[in-house]
Amino acid sequence: MVVDKSSVEFVEDIQPPREDGISAQKHAENDADDIAVRDLKDIEVTLATITVTHKPKLFSKGMLRLWVICAFCYLCATINGYDGSLMGSLNAMDEYQKTFGLDGAGPSTGLIFIIYSLGSLAALPYSGFLSDTWGRRLTIFVGCTIILLGTGIQTAANHQPMFIAGRFILGFGAALAQAAAPVYIIEIAHPSYRGIQGGMYNNFWWVGNIIAGWTTYGCNQTLKNSWAWRTPVLVQCFLPIIVMGCVYFFPESPRWLITHDREEEAAAIFAKYHCDGDTNHPLVSLQVDEIREQMALHRVENPGWDFRELFDTRASRYRTLMVICMAFFGQWSGNNVVTSFLPAMLKTAGIQSSSTRLLLNAINPFFSLGGAIYGATLLDKLGRRKMLFYGLFGAMLSYVALTALTAESSSNPNLVYGVIVFIYLFGISFAWGWTPLQVLYPVECLENRTRAKGAGLKYIFLNIASMTNTFGISVGIGTIGWKLYLVFIGWQIVELFVVFFLFVETAGKTLEEMTDIFDAKNPVLKSLDKITYDEDGKIVNVEPATSLRGTECEGYALRWVDAAPSKGKSSKEHTDTKSRAIIRQQKLSILMNLGTTSDDLGGFVNYYAREISEAFYLGHGPVETPYTRHVLPMIRSVPSVRCAVAATAACHIANRLEDDQMKRQSLHLRLKATELLREELKGYPEGPDLTCLVCMLLLAQLDVCSGDCVEFETHLKAASTFIKQRGSDGTERGFIEQRIAWLDVMGATTSSRMPHWSPEDLAATLNKFWTPSGKREWGFDVFYCPIDLFEYIADITVLYKLEPDAIQKAILLGNAIKRWVCICDSDPRRHMVEVWRLGTLLYLIRLFRLPSGIFNTANTTTCIFHHARAIPSKTSWSYSISWPLFQAGLLLPPENSQIKAWLRNELYKNFCALGCFHQKLAIEALEQTWRSGKDRQYDLSSVDFPQRKLIL
Secondary structure (H helix, E strand, O other): OOOOOOOOOEOOOOEOOOOOOOOHHHHHHHHOOOOOOOOOOOOOOOHHHHHHHOOOOOOOHHHHHHHHHHHHHHHHHHHHHHHHHHHHHHOOOHHHHHHHOOOOOOHHHHHHHHHHHHHHHHHHHHHHHHHHHHOHHHHHHHHHHHHHHHHHHHHHOOOHHHHHHHHHHHHHHHHHHHHHHHHHHHHHOOHHHHHHHHHHHHHHHHHHHHHHHHHHHHHHHHOOOOHHHHHHHHHOOHHHHHHHHHHHHOOOOHHHHHHOOOHHHHHHHHHHHHOOOOOOOHHHHHHHHHHHHHHOOOOOOOOOOOOHHHOOOHHHHHHHHHHHHHHHHHHHOOHHHHHHOHHHHHHHHOOOOHHHHHHHHHHHHHHHHHHHHHHHHOHHHHOHHHHHHHHHHHHHHHHHHHHHHHHHHOOOOOHHHHHHHHHHHHHHHHHHHOOOHHHHHHHHHOOHHHHHHHHHHHHHHHHHHHHHHHHHHHHHHHHOHHHHHHHHHHHHHHHHHHHHHHOOOOOOOOHHHHHHHHHOOOHHHHHOOEEEEOOOOOEEEEEOOOOOOOOOOOOOOOOOOOOOOHHHOOOHHHHOOOOHHHHHHHHHHHHHOOOOOHHHHHHHHHHHHHHHHHHHHOOOOOOOOHHHHHHHHHHHOOHHHHHHHHHHHHHHHHHHHOOHHHHHHHHHHHHHHHHHHHHHHOOOOOOOOHHHHHHHHHHHHHHHHHOOOOOHHHHHHHHHHHHHHHOOOOHHHHHHHHHHHHHHHHHHOOOOOOOOOOHHHHHHHHOOOEOOOOOEOOOOOOOOOOHHHHHHHHHHHHHHHHOOOOHHHHHHHHHHHHHOOOEOOOHHHHHHHHHHHHHHHHHHHHHHOOOOOOOOHHHHHHHHHHHHHHOOOOOHHHHOOHHHHHHHHOOOOOOOHHHHHHHHHHHHHHHHHHOOHHHHHHHHHHHHHHHHOOOOHHHHHHHHOOOOOOOO
């Protein structure tokens, strides 16, 4: 009978389907368009490691060229800085107010200020399209050209409507140039210096601010007609003219070139500017590969106006939240009052001379620029979160002080000097923490594929924030005066909480690590993990931000203790040395000198427990597994268990290092352990003692680990018969019973035998264990897939062995699997479960030779690989999906070489990480299938590899 298990709940992470009945198949099809693509080739040396081991000098020949390019692009950032200071200064000039009939505050002044932001908003729908279609350089050039037009109209204006029209056009052009320039810098910057080169961009905001401040001050002092304000307006176009004249002498963005199938040009640019002309430098091919692989299967045809990919997943929404927060916080932190309305602030504090106010306004940017430059040099040292938090905290304290002093300055004029000091301190603090990151941080949070659109979206919200803020200030400062500052103090406190609890750390993170961070259940804590790499790019230590000891981890049903080392610390031998060769020699020495005494084996088992925790869990979770709860404690008191665990450990390490001498030593230990376990079992003729159950499990697993499953069937059958006859009582023994059932069923999926556990036996075993909330327990160390899918696999296997022609029953099973859904609260978890669901469906299709149209085999195969690539690499999630990927691999068409290469490398990476020889056997089986062009159904492995069973 086919049982629909879609209503079953799973512990912690697997919830019952929602009432709206979302189809899992539809979910998978929708995800297929936008899942992040993982590596299509096995890159031995990661980009993060190369940028450390091959870091160029800051001012080498290639880097000097790069700095020159960046310096000219930085001039785009001066546009907003110039305008901010310009309008604040013009607002204090008598000639300007006389020309347009203004008084320095009120709605008319606010409209003139915000029309610039409205122009920027109008341009943003076009910025992403121009940048992605015609290139970053052309977009910058077009933006600067429009700036010239807007500046000319403003300069010639004699009435408000004409001046307002000029400012609208100016804002339109500024938005185009400023949306493309920071993206261009980030994409061409050297990976080792991306922080400082990207962070310096927004510092030039203050350069524009300084030029505007001193230009208006000088013109106000020397010119006594309308040219006192027209000259500073005209000067606004000089820096964009310089950018226009230089931008086409610069290289195009390498990422844009690769997007348009011009990889050779992109590689030449990387070689020239990142590697001093060395085309064979590993950094060249590594960067090209990274960009190409990230874009390989994304929706490049997605129209420029379609922003859905910024919101379509939980991770995407979190990234977009960071972008929006930076846009609003960068405008609503009180800084707009200081930069655009400083003369008005000084007037409120009691300084009536327009000349004095303009002079103080011109001096202020020098302090802020110094703070911004110093902050840019600390970005990679202190990290983004600390810079943002402490910069904002210092700014808030300064605001509190200047508010108090301004409130009392009317009765004590001498306090105005204190107001000036704290205005300058506010500028220094805010510029130190926020100016370098206002452009860099949002770009770092975004993926490559959404960077241009994300930058455009950021400017949409930035201009909305600026527009509402500027208009509100222009009205508020004229009506309530210094009390307006209290609003900003309250908002700054809110911002501090948001930064502390929601902002992730991006400093020193690779693109892959950023994906893992935003996919995590708690992105902030995940971003604070400290990851250490060796010279070959392998992770040698992960130190979580908080200890995970005693907590529930993803994919685990129970709380366990004493498994992985606290705070992710792996063995001393693994972390204290950097050389892979030295590490390998240490492992070799441990294994070669291993005797059969209790101390030798016990020490080696402890070493192995730390080693496999580092490989499988990256050193931080779960803090206990059923294996370490029930099996490892026996190594102290049961010699046979101690020897068996040591033999398993030796086998795994020998396989990982592919060392023949170590393999011979591990074989010796396996034979010794088998003998001891059999002797141990002779002493347990009666009930299912836990020691007896552990010995039976270890007997079965000894052969599984090596890949030489000569006696696996004998041991497994004996263990299954023993348990079913005598039963097991209590959750403590449930792990052993469930684990043996798993090995039995999964072993039967790639051999001709019938499972020893019937569907009824299996259901009876699995239904024994429930949580207090009524959910079936799913421990990752027991099953790699949800319990329901495991039952479906058993149903399919038994049905095929009994009735290989039962097509109608198979279709009913397939429909039940299609209807099965689960709700997961993290993207990696959801992708892993979907891989298993689709793999189970493909297993059914493969066994019963179902026509491709029944369950859309081609689409199902495509979806499973999309989901698999979205799972963070080298994690327990990616290590657990070998079986469903193997099923999909057997159905791949001959022409799909890219997916075959990825699958081959994925299985080999799993083999290298875990040492399970079955991963390597799976590669050999797939290669034979692909060469022969046909699949020998379920018995492929036992036919082609005599005396070897494939158990994934």
